[in-house]
Amino acid sequence: MSKHKHKKTEAFDFNGGWDYSPSPESTGHVKLKERYDLYIDGEFVAPNSGKYFQTTNPATEKVLAEVAHADESDVDKAVKAARKAYENVWSKLSAKERGKYIYRIARLMQEKARELAVVETLDAGKTIRESRDVDVPLACNHFFYYAGWADKLEYAFPNRNVSALGVTGQIIPWNFPLLMAAWKIAPALAAGNTVVLKPAETTPLTAMLLAEIIHESGLPAGVVNILTGYGDTGAAIVNHPDINKIAFTGSTNVGKIIQKAVAGTGKKLTLELGGKSANIIFEDAPIDQAVEGIVNGIFFNQGHVCCAGSRLFVQESVADEVIQKLKDRLDTLYVGDPLDKNTDIGAINSKEQLETIRKYIKIGKDEGASMYESSCELPKKGYFVRPTLFTDVAQSSRIAQEEIFGPVLTIQTFRTIDEVIQKANNSPYGLAAGVWTDKGSRIFNMTSKLRAGVIWANTYNKFDPTSPFGGYKESGFGREGGLQGLGAYLKIER
Amino acid sequence: MSRLEILKTYKIFIGGQFPRTESGRYYTPLDKKGQPLANMCLSSRKDFRNAVVAARKAFGSWSEKTAFNRGQILYRIAEMLEGRKTQFVEELVKQGSTEAKAKQEVELAIDRCVYYAGWCDKYQQVFSSVNPVASSHFNFSALEPMGVVGIIAPQTNGLIGLVSTILPVIAGGNTCIVLASENLPLCAITFAEVLATSDLTAGVVNILTGTEKELVEQFHSHMDVNAVIYAGGNKEHALAIETGADCNVKRVFVYANDFTKATDENPYYITDLQELKTTWHPIENVGGATSNY
Numbered sequence: 001m002s003k004h005k006h007k008k009t010e011a012f013d014f015n016g017g018w019d020y021s022p023s024p025e026s027t028g029h030v031k032l033k034e035r036y037d038l039y040i041d042g043e044f045v046a047p048n049s050g051k052y053f054q055t056t057n058p059a060t061e062k063v064l065a066e067v068a069h070a071d072e073s074d075v076d077k078a079v080k081a082a083r084k085a086y087e088n089v090w091s092k093l094s095a096k097e098r099g100k101y102i103y104r105i106a107r108l109m110q111e112k113a114r115e116l117a118v119v120e121t122l123d124a125g126k127t128i129r130e131s132r133d134v135d136v137p138l139a140c141n142h143f144f145y146y147a148g149w150a151d152k153l154e155y156a157f158p159n160r161n162v163s164a165l166g167v168t169g170q171i172i173p174w175n176f177p178l179l180m181a182a183w184k185i186a187p188a189l190a191a192g193n194t195v196v197l198k199p200a201e202t203t204p205l206t207a208m209l210l211a212e213i214i215h216e217s218g219l220p221a222g223v224v225n226i227l228t229g230y231g232d233t234g235a236a237i238v239n240h241p242d243i244n245k246i247a248f249t250g251s252t253n254v255g256k257i258i259q260k261a262v263a264g265t266g267k268k269l270t271l272e273l274g275g276k277s278a279n280i281i282f283e284d285a286p287i288d289q290a291v292e293g294i295v296n297g298i299f300f301n302q303g304h305v306c307c308a309g310s311r312l313f314v315q316e317s318v319a320d321e322v323i324q325k326l327k328d329r330l331d332t333l334y335v336g337d338p339l340d341k342n343t344d345i346g347a348i349n350s351k352e353q354l355e356t357i358r359k360y361i362k363i364g365k366d367e368g369a370s371m372y373e374s375s376c377e378l379p380k381k382g383y384f385v386r387p388t389l390f391t392d393v394a395q396s397s398r399i400a401q402e403e404i405f406g407p408v409l410t411i412q413t414f415r416t417i418d419e420v421i422q423k424a425n426n427s428p429y430g431l432a433a434g435v436w437t438d439k440g441s442r443i444f445n446m447t448s449k450l451r452a453g454v455i456w457a458n459t460y461n462k463f464d465p466t467s468p469f470g471g472y473k474e475s476g477f478g479r480e481g482g483l484q485g486l487g488a489y490l491k492i493e494r
Numbered sequence: 495m496s497r498l499e500i501l502k503t504y505k506i507f508i509g510g511q512f513p514r515t516e517s518g519r520y521y522t523p524l525d526k527k528g529q530p531l532a533n534m535c536l537s538s539r540k541d542f543r544n545a546v547v548a549a550r551k552a553f554g555s556w557s558e559k560t561a562f563n564r565g566q567i568l569y570r571i572a573e574m575l576e577g578r579k580t581q582f583v584e585e586l587v588k589q590g591s592t593e594a595k596a597k598q599e600v601e602l603a604i605d606r607c608v609y610y611a612g613w614c615d616k617y618q619q620v621f622s623s624v625n626p627v628a629s630s631h632f633n634f635s636a637l638e639p640m641g642v643v644g645i646i647a648p649q650t651n652g653l654i655g656l657v658s659t660i661l662p663v664i665a666g667g668n669t670c671i672v673l674a675s676e677n678l679p680l681c682a683i684t685f686a687e688v689l690a691t692s693d694l695t696a697g698v699v700n701i702l703t704g705t706e707k708e709l710v711e712q713f714h715s716h717m718d719v720n721a722v723i724y725a726g727g728n729k730e731h732a733l734a735i736e737t738g739a740d741c742n743v744k745r746v747f748v749y750a751n752d753f754t755k756a757t758d759e760n761p762y763y764i765t766d767l768q769e770l771k772t773t774w775h776p777i778e779n780v781g782g783a784t785s786n787y
Contacts, residue, residue, distance in 0.1 A: 263739070
């Protein structure tokens with residue numbers, strides 16, 4: 001493995017060009033199977049079609065395992081199992097017992113946290129630091145949090161009777177594979193539903209490990225079914241007539257297709273879609289903290305974050321300073337082996353996504369924006385992009401309007417508060433926003449006027465099971481997390 | 495000599511004013527005996543668009559009014575409605591209701607205004623939360639209005655259906671464009687006159703008359719409408735709205751009830767049209783002092 005080499009910048013010349021030694025996380029304790037089957041009705045079964053596809057490590061382009069490609073008949077089998085489990089077992093179980101199963105899943109996940117983190121990093125390309133410190137703990141905590149709700153649902157929605165919906169179909173993305181599975185499964189089970197879940201095709205492995213954990217927990221057969229596959233598998237779930245609720249996290253384009261498909265079926269729907277979130281730096285902000293916040297906002301998880309702070313707005317008076325510090329900081333970021341504990345930015349999740357990001361970088365240049373990228377070396381193998389930022393970006397630029405889903409930041413400047421509120425809200429999306437200022441009254445002015453579901457003030461990209469997450473406008477509807485996240489999985493009597 | 499009665503010209507209500515439809519068209523709903531009720535404006539898609547512009551323009555100032563102030567204005571609506579009780583009863587009777595039923599409907603409508611007036615500064619506390627995150631942050635979730643809401647009011651119960659769909663929407667700080675009942679439209683325009691004299695910001699409620707068939711597409715395809723309430727009772731139209739809502743991920747609510755019962759009013763009609771916003775801020779964590787004094 002090559003050592004990281006960085007351009008010496010004036011601001012970050014630590015004299016002597018010392019560098020970190022590689023510090024890779026061991027994979028020795030992880031034993032992946034060659035092949036993963038579908039988890040239906042409490043058993044691991046081969047897909048009816050007999051078809052499998054490969055999942056690769058995006059950092060090495062090496063095949064990790066092959067996983068089943070579920071078709072319509074497999075989905076039907078899973079939905080029947082989920083319905084049977086709902087009618088015969090899960091809905092008959094006392095809420096307390098239901099909660100205890102979910103607690104048990106949380107505990108088993110905690111026990112296997114290291115394995116889950118390593119596999120997540122292998123399959124998704126995200127840094128081990130992130131899988132270990134963010135994804136996996138949050139996923140465990142999500143189960144632990146919702147477990148406790150199972151026997152307290154009557155307190156959640158005042159003066160209403162609530163009941164489970166039945167069978168839920170859930171489709172999750174590749175950016176936080178295990179965490180998204182937890183966000184979907186935990187509240188669904190706590191509310192008394194059964195589950196048919198499909199992980200993304202590029203990141204199926206931790207979902208299958210979760211299936212094994214769920215199996216080990218002794219959860220009654222059919223309560224959770226996990227089916228790997230492609231878009232056609234997802235479509236079969238969305239269109240299955242015996243599903244009562246669809247929960248989808250993914251792109252706005254696919255979300256719109258699902259909204260149309262579900263129309264008139266009476267299925268309850270929640271959508272957590274794309275974003276183009278504004279991160280706003282005022283002149284009185286603590287600049288060094290804000291620079292760290294910008295970096296975390298856009299480069300966390302390689303920018304594969306629906307709420308990434310991908311549009312930076314800097315007040316004109318501090319723009320030169322912020323941009324210079326940002327460029328300096330960019331050059332200190334370690335891009336490379338996701339298993340290395342020193343790595344800041346891991347691999348791009350897939351070849352397709354790499355091409356999308358490159359396409360947008362080209363669009364940015366063609367539109368006349370000025371590009372700056374880190375001078376770091378990229379590994380020879382695998383899918384990597386240098387952290388990149390664009391200045392001289394127009395509000396109408398495609399790179400400032402469309403979701404790139406990669407480590408690419410656009411920078412615009414502003415003079416007045418009114419101007420930046422208008423610019424920030426001028427987007428079809430409304431998932432998140434960040435504000436950096438030392439002035440309390442300004443924070444509340446900004447946070448109440450920004451049209452987005454999550455606002456981070458003097459911080460960014462923070463998540464918690466108790467904190468509802470979800471968007472305004474074309475970023476989708478419904479919330480995940482917290483008491484409010486239960487509403488998505490309950491029938492609330494009028 | 496008998497005096498010649500002055501007949502009322504029913505117009506539409508956009509941006510706080512009473513224009514005729516830009517299309518110059520009209521339609522003539524009939525009463526039970528087949529006699530014409532009035533010449534109503536047959537609103538066009540251009541009227542709809544104008545109404546959306548007015549609603550969007552009003553959204554900022556209406557949503558930023560204090561909750562207490564919104565409550566006072568909604569209460570004022572009840573006061574104005576009470577003062578015009580006789581007129582509403584007469585119109586309902588004209589449209590085929592009995593005197594007793596008409597009186598009941600008007601009184602229910604007035605009381606419902608008072609009900610939602612009271613909720614204006616209360617639902618936030620009931621449905622908001624401070625979230626105990628496992629990090630050094632203060633984190634809270636609060637409700638905010640969705641924005642511009644399209645409402646297709648119930649075809650039956652020309653007054654109570656209209657009031658019951660509009661009130662929770664504006665109580666929560668949204669603005670709206672409402673299509674009144676096609677065959678029972680008289681009260682809708684008279685209600686607009688009530689709104690116009692209740693200190694309600696111009697453009698918060700815009701009321702059109704016309705046909706669902708012609709305007710339903712505008713409700714789901716307009717890119718500056720954030721949510722649609724469909725209470726018209728036509729399954730085909732409900733489906734059209736649900737199917738077309740994907741263009742800008744509109745939130746769609748189909749209400750099947752006729753809003754005549756006491757249970758047809760509750761704060762969940764307000765929260766349907768609310769977004770939940772969660773805000774994070776770090777908590778300073780220096781030094782060793784704790785609160786164990």
